[in-house]
Amino acid sequence: MADISISNLIKTYPGGTERATDDVSLHIADGSFTVLLGPSGCGKTTLLRMLAGLELPDSGSISIGGRDVTYLPPNKRNISMVFQSYAVFPHRSVRYNIGFGLQMAKVAKEQIDKKVQWAADLLQLTPYLDRLPAQLSGGQRQRVAVARAIVVDADVLLMDEPLSNLDALLRLNFRSELKKIVQDLGTTTVYVTHDQSEALSLGDQVAVMRKGRIAQLGDPLDVYDAPSDRFVGGFIGSPPMNFVDAAVTPDGELVVGDQRLMAPSLLQSFGNHSIVLGVRAENVSVAKERASGHIAATVLVVEPMGSTILLTVDVEGQTLKVQAPPSFRTAPHQTIWLGFSPNTMRFYDRETSMALEAN
Amino acid sequence: MTVQAPPAPAKAATPVRRRSVPAAVWLIGPSVVFMTLLLGWPVIEGVMQAFRNEQGFTLEFVTRMVQDPYFWPAVRNTLLLIAVMIPIQFAFAIGMALLLRANPRLNKVHFFIWAIPLALSDLAAGLVWLSIFNDRGYLNSALAWLGIEGVSWLAYDNQTTMFICVLIAELWRATSLVLVIVVAGLQGIPKDYDEAAQVFGASFWQRLRHVTLPLLKPSLQVALILRTILAFQTFAVAQALTGQNFPLVVGETYRWYTGLQNPNVAAALALVILAVSMLTSIFYLRALREKTQGGTR
Ligand SMILES: Nc1ncnc2c1ncn2[C@@H]1O[C@H](COP(=O)(O)OP(=O)(O)OP(=O)(O)O)[C@@H](O)[C@H]1O
Ligand SMILES: [Mg+2]
Numbered sequence: 001m002a003d004i005s006i007s008n009l010i011k012t013y014p015g016g017t018e019r020a021t022d023d024v025s026l027h028i029a030d031g032s033f034t035v036l037l038g039p040s041g042c043g044k045t046t047l048l049r050m051l052a053g054l055e056l057p058d059s060g061s062i063s064i065g066g067r068d069v070t071y072l073p074p075n076k077r078n079i080s081m082v083f084q085s086y087a088v089f090p091h092r093s094v095r096y097n098i099g100f101g102l103q104m105a106k107v108a109k110e111q112i113d114k115k116v117q118w119a120a121d122l123l124q125l126t127p128y129l130d131r132l133p134a135q136l137s138g139g140q141r142q143r144v145a146v147a148r149a150i151v152v153d154a155d156v157l158l159m160d161e162p163l164s165n166l167d168a169l170l171r172l173n174f175r176s177e178l179k180k181i182v183q184d185l186g187t188t189t190v191y192v193t194h195d196q197s198e199a200l201s202l203g204d205q206v207a208v209m210r211k212g213r214i215a216q217l218g219d220p221l222d223v224y225d226a227p228s229d230r231f232v233g234g235f236i237g238s239p240p241m242n243f244v245d246a247a248v249t250p251d252g253e254l255v256v257g258d259q260r261l262m263a264p265s266l267l268q269s270f271g272n273h274s275i276v277l278g279v280r281a282e283n284v285s286v287a288k289e290r291a292s293g294h295i296a297a298t299v300l301v302v303e304p305m306g307s308t309i310l311l312t313v314d315v316e317g318q319t320l321k322v323q324a325p326p327s328f329r330t331a332p333h334q335t336i337w338l339g340f341s342p343n344t345m346r347f348y349d350r351e352t353s354m355a356l357e358a359n
Numbered sequence: 360m361t362v363q364a365p366p367a368p369a370k371a372a373t374p375v376r377r378r379s380v381p382a383a384v385w386l387i388g389p390s391v392v393f394m395t396l397l398l399g400w401p402v403i404e405g406v407m408q409a410f411r412n413e414q415g416f417t418l419e420f421v422t423r424m425v426q427d428p429y430f431w432p433a434v435r436n437t438l439l440l441i442a443v444m445i446p447i448q449f450a451f452a453i454g455m456a457l458l459l460r461a462n463p464r465l466n467k468v469h470f471f472i473w474a475i476p477l478a479l480s481d482l483a484a485g486l487v488w489l490s491i492f493n494d495r496g497y498l499n500s501a502l503a504w505l506g507i508e509g510v511s512w513l514a515y516d517n518q519t520t521m522f523i524c525v526l527i528a529e530l531w532r533a534t535s536l537v538l539v540i541v542v543a544g545l546q547g548i549p550k551d552y553d554e555a556a557q558v559f560g561a562s563f564w565q566r567l568r569h570v571t572l573p574l575l576k577p578s579l580q581v582a583l584i585l586r587t588i589l590a591f592q593t594f595a596v597a598q599a600l601t602g603q604n605f606p607l608v609v610g611e612t613y614r615w616y617t618g619l620q621n622p623n624v625a626a627a628l629a630l631v632i633l634a635v636s637m638l639t640s641i642f643y644l645r646a647l648r649e650k651t652q653g654g655t656r
Contacts, residue, residue, distance in 0.1 A: 054554050074557040081558045087551035091573045100569075101559035152559060 002065025002155040002188060004028040004051065009060035011046055020046040022212035024060070028205075033182060033189045035220075037199040038209035039235065044192040045084055047209075048158050051190060052081050064156055080154035082162040084192075086145040088133045094120075094144050095129040101152035119147035122181060123174075138165045143174075150181060157187045163198065175201060196236045200224060208232045226346060230353040233278050233346070239310065239321040242284075243348070246277040257316025259295040264342035270356060276348040283344035284322040286311070287337045288330070294337040297322075299330050313338070402633075408626035420623040424631075427624075429614075433606035439522070440607070441590045444529055448586065449579070451530070452537035456545050457571075470542065477535040485599025488528035489513075492600060515604040525605060528596045533589065537582045544578025545571075580647045587643070588636045608632055 006026040012019050021043045028034045036044045049055040051062060053074035061070045069077050080101060088097050096103075098119055099112045107115075120126045123143040133141050142165045149157060163171045163178070179202055182189050193199055199206050200220040207217045208231075216228040227233035233241035246256045250271045254263035267275075287294060297320070301312035309324045313336065322338060330336055347356040409420055424430055455473060459466045476484065491497045492512045499509030512520045552574060556566045572579070594609040603614070608628060616625035 052554075052558055054558070074554070075560045075562060078560070079558060081555070083551055083555060085549070085551050087549075087555035089552055089555070089570065091576075100556070100561075104556075104560045104562075104565055104569075148559070 003030040004156060004188060004190070005061075005063045006047075006051075007061055009047070009050060009057050009062065011043075011050060011055065011057045013046075019043075019212045021050070021057075024212070024214055026207060026214065026217065028188060028190065030065075031186050031188055032204045033179075033191065033202060035199040035203035035206045036190065036192045036209055037194065037196060037206055037236070038215075039194060042209045043212040044194075044209055045160055046212075048081075048160055048190060048192055051156070052079055052158055053077050077156075078154055079156045079158060080149040080152045081158040082142075082145045082149045082160060084160040084164075086141050088141050088144050088148070090133050093130050093132060094125060094136070097133065097144050098125075098129075098147045098151060100148060101154075105152070115151045116147075119151045122150075122177070123147045139167070139170065142166065146178075150185065154187060157182065157185070157189045159189065160192045161194070162191075163193075164195075171198075178202070196238070200236070208235065210235075226355070227278070228355050230276065230278070230348050237280060239281050241278050241280050241346075242320045242322075244277045244279070244315065244318050244320065245350070246275055248273045248275060256295060256318075259316065261295060261340060262293045262342055264345060266356070267347065270347075274350045275356065276350055276353075278346040278348055279320075279340060279344060281310070281321045281323045282308075283341065284320070285339040285341075286322060286324045286328060287339065290337050291339065294339045296335055297338050299332050299334050299336060302330060302332065311336075405626045405629060408623050409630050410627075412623070420621075420627045423621075424615075424624045424627045427611075429603075429606045429611055433608045433611045436522070436605060437591060437593070437608045440526065440529070440593060441587060444526055444590060445583070445586060447526075448530060448534045448537055449582070451534050452541050452582070453572075453575075455534075455538050456541040457567075459542060460545055473538055474535045476532050477539065479532065481532060481595040482599060484528060484532040485596035488524065488531070488596065489599050492524045492528075513601055513604070515601075518605070521601050521605045524600055525593075525597045528600060529590075529593060532596060533586065536589070537586055540578050540582040540585070541575065544575050547578075548574045576647060580643060583647075584640050584643050587639050591632050591636055591639075 004027070006024060006028075009021050009024040010019060011021045024043075024047060026034075036047060038044055046055060050057050051064075053069065053072055053076075056071060061068060063069060064077060064079075089100070092100075095116055098116045102112045102115060116129070117126075120129055123146060125140065125143055125147060128136060128140060133144065136144065142162065146159070146162050149159065149162075163174055166174060175198060191202060200223075203220050205218060206220045206223045208215045208223060210231050216223055216232045223232065224236055227236065227241060230243055233243070244256055246254055246261075248263070248267050248270045249255055252263060252268045252271050254261040254267060254277070256277070290296075295315060297313040297315045299311055299313050300319070303310040303312075304326070307326065309326055309328055311322050311324055311330065313320050313322060315338070320338075324330070348354065349356055410416055410418070412419060459470055462469075479487075489496070493499075494509065494511055494513075496512075498512065502509050510520065511517060512524050514521075548571070552570050553566055556570045561569065592609050593607055594613065597605055597607050598610055598613070603610075608631065612625045612628040612632070615621050615628060
């Protein structure tokens with residue numbers, strides 16, 4: 001068990017023009033669970049491979065447990081990893097695969113058998129222990145990769161999309177299972193995913209990556225609630241955060257098109273600015289009757305989701321997604337009224353897309 | 360493809376089947392004819408030559424072959440050469456292939472250079488090494504320059520150095536074949552497996568033993584069969600370096616055929632090589648067979 005310090009990590013692949021990771025700095029506390037989240041190709045795997053020692057950075061440094069490991073070979077780092085491609089040895093049985101790390105560490109045979117049995121039980125692999133990987137389904141093979149990684153007593157556990165190949169139900173089950181396993185192990189874990197719900201549910205801290213950089217690092221709820229820029233807000237949450245072009249009048253009022261909104265005090269210092277208003281679908285209240293501080297919207301699409309109704313509405317030519325309670329009855333082309341509470345509204349700069357902060 | 364679809368109403372099954380037989384015959388016919396002409400016929404001819412004289416079946420030629428004073432030394436030398444050469448050759452080839460993989464820069468150039476002996480005829484290779492190992496060759500010249508007295512490496516009474524010379528020349532000439540096969544095999548193994556093994560703490564030797572070599576087994580099997588069969592046929596290099604002084608089985612075949620003008624004994628010797636080659640192939644295929652066959656999809 002150990003903490004991880006990453007500083008100013010830069011990596012460009014040979015022949016590549018763009019940086020796969022661009023000046024990444026990150027501290028991961030001992031025993032914590034950090035999720036790297038981002039769209040495909042943003043450099044998550046690259047960062048993880050540098051942590052594992054499978055890829056060397058152009059500059060920057062990595063230390064694990066206070067020891068500089070930047071240029072140390074993988075077998076000297078005491079890590080374990082679930083590969084995005086599984087990399088389960090095809091010529092050996094499931095049992096051998098799971099016990100591989102222990103065997104390399106020359107652990108006693110009975111000890112290996114016990115741990116393999118434990119991991120196989122956890123991941124529901126017991127019936128397949130004597131099969132070859134070629135005789136397993138994709139999801140089973142992935143579970144073998146996870147089992148192989150959790151049996152070893154490593155300082156750091158690296159997981160690259162370990163649940164990507166499971167069906168929705170199994171994924172939901174294993175998500176909570178995995179959280180429990182990792183909590184019990186107490187190993188410092190770095191977990192890569194592009195599934196935002198996985199990131200929010202698993203992580204102690206979430207690092208949202210974009211084009212090789214960390215766009216936001218923080219507690220999952222913070223990242224969800226207060227995205228530091230439009231990209232993060234748009235990437236996290238389903239539906240993603242709504243962004244509405246708005247303006248602040250010289251006397252500090254918020255205007256969307258011709259309609260006025262209650263403005264939080266934050267905006268006092270941004271008089272006469274064009275801004276972007278960001279708000280999550282569940283933070284918009286809907287009403288059929290006009291009320292003060294509400295703005296008018298035209299319903300475009302009604303999608304009942306079971307526990308809620310998802311409405312796509314038009315406000316002054318801009319499209320928003322809002323959530324209504326299941327009892328709310330409406331139909332396309334009707335006019336409804338939207339209310340925004342000041343403390344759930346986020347504001348972004350029109351040019352830089354960065355969150356506005358009071359100054 | 361010119362296979363005709365069977366007529367739709369299959370009233371009687373037999374005519375349909377009978378009509379499809381000629382199509383199959385036409386398809387495999389040419390290759391059967393060619394195989395018979397090019398392989399089967401010479402083999403039968405060879406067997407007959409070894410076991411028949413004017414009176415009919417005979418073991419006369421086989422007896423003469425075995426009683427020849429050169430026969431058992433030739434067999435012994437051939438087996439010894441194989442037993443020593445193949446392991447060294449595979450160790451070299453695997454080592455070189457791993458070096459090529461570990462160092463991606465320049466590996467095209469290195470691979471090309473290491474594969475050059477493949478393009479050389481074995482007689483030419485033998486002559487090259489003769490110019491090195493003969494009494495006034497490069498090796499002795501170099502030794503003289505260093506102030507060391509030269510050795511008659513290829514003298515007929517110096518069996519050990521003669522063996523070593525043939526061994527070195529053959530290693531140089533034929534290792535590249537194994538290298539090419541092993542490199543091709545290594546390229547077919549995804550890098551992930553080696554990486555996974557590294558991550559889980561395996562040292563270089565552990566990775567070689569538990570991951571790389573097992574995954575390389577199919578290629579090694581091919582290389583081993585090819586190389587052993589070819590090693591039984593070692594001839595021109597030894598002939599160029601030692602003439603008759605270091606007899607090998609194929610060299611003996613050549614001597615009986617051209618020198619002693621006896622094609623019957625030569626055929627018997629050729630059959631010995633054929634039989635031994637077949638036996639080794641079968642042995643390798645069995646010994647290296649996938650333990651878990653049948654289960655894989
Ligand atoms: N071996 C490589 N050689 C060259 N470029 C690479 C290599 N591996 C990755 N890249 C590039 O580096 C960038 C980051 O790749 P990376 O694999 O880290 O993405 P990722 O975030 O893991 O994506 P995904 O979610 O699809 O797995 C991509 O633009 C990719 O094209
Ligand atoms: Mg990836």
